[in-house]
Amino acid sequence: MPIFKRNPFGHILFIKRWLIRIFGVVSHGRYRRFNSLEIEGSEIIRQLPDKNVLFISNHQTYFADVAAMFHVFNAALKGRENSIKNIGYIWKPKLNIYYIAASETMKAGLLPKIFAYVGSISIERTWRSQGKDVNRQVKMSDISNIKKALNDGWVITFPQGTTTPFKPIRRGTAHIIKTYKPVVVPIVIDGFRRAYDKKGLLIKKRNVLQSMVIKQPMEIDYDNETIEEIIERIQFEIEQHPSQLKVISPEEFKKQEDELNKQRKFWS
Template sequence: MSTFVERLKKFNLTRRVIYGVLGVITYPGLVLINRLKITGGENLKNLPGRNVLFVSNHQTYFADVITFLHIFFAAKWGRYKGLGIPYYLLNPKTNIYYVAAAETMKDTWLTRLFAKAGAITVKRTWRAEGKEVQRGLDPGDTRNIARALNDSWVITFPQGTTKPFAPGRKGTAYIIKQNQPIVVPIVINGFWRAFNKKGLKFKKRGSLLSVNIKEPLDIDYNAPVEEILDQVMDSIEQSKKYMLKGRHHLMSIIDK
């Protein structure tokens, strides 16, 4: 048991160092080069330290997750409306994981380092090596997510792609149904404008990055996975209802 405890302490120390390095590198891009607006941060206050699943729309591969980590680290220090001075990087929250496609975590030394900071890498069930595929969920992937939820917070992107209004993947609903976590929706905007697709290079400086953290969902865990997925997609504003709203707004602008 003592050996396991020592390994866990060493692992957490390694993650703190990685989070600190990544945090220092990425902080200026969020609050100095661009403008970060956080709403609903108070919804993080009373969450337990485990079995919490954050679901969000997706606009870049890495900038989205990096921003969430900054926000969660700041919340640990009692900051819910903004990041302020990043002293929170001296002792960041370590029980946070995020789900990422395995193929995106091997590109550069930076992404490989980022993977060590808490990535749960999964195989895409619909795409591999740039080609469309059809395959079922890997049981090993779902087990890894379940283990992470057992004592941590987990961030996932139900669409699995940065394409807006792409359909959600049933895997997220299966995970919710099986593990019955507290599900917290997050809606982001502006990241696609500020960063390139990977989220590691600037595209337009001075952009407004908005992060809206909503109240936990009231979920019927006995409901069919399709119903749970619909609820999740609606909460992150990526359902057909929101897609139609977006089209209606665009048409009204064109008509003017």
């Protein structure tokens, strides 16, 4: 492969590979040492096609969620069974993994700009900007970039568009599914909000059990299911439907959190 080969977004793959390696080594301890990451369904990753796959997930931090998925996906592709043990898998990472993120987030400082080079598809949010509600048109260039990424590989998206739980699913995700007909793989994560700050850069608490459940691809009737039906199905798949919301007391929440942390696993 030529050393200066580029992906469809003009990023040099040699540079991208080294960025993934470096950030992979730096972040690995967050999921193996300071906290533990319990994985379920990694065998599904190995069964997916190389292109036109859309991962949909609930969202808890800006960057730690995505970083964990890069680890899990690459480890699974190298034969790891629900584990990211032995970081050698990061030496030859899958380079056509992308993730959808708000452009204002990816421009907020040098580190996010570097993260963007790793695989961000930066879009302009139509409903929120700089902490304020807005109402603006979808940029066609954003849609085009998502199509370009799906044609090249795998795309991770957080269809709620926020780290706040049980927020509505954005209709744009359903439109993408109906228009481009990708293989849609749901993922449910937990524990990241307890372990890290909102950006997912700082460790807020140690010895937290984090979990990532990769589910079987959704069976979707792309031609006949409506946008509303797809949205509701996404809500259930990523366990963010309003009917799944449990209102508990602070005491009960603390008890459940302590119980989760007791279940954490450590590797020598």
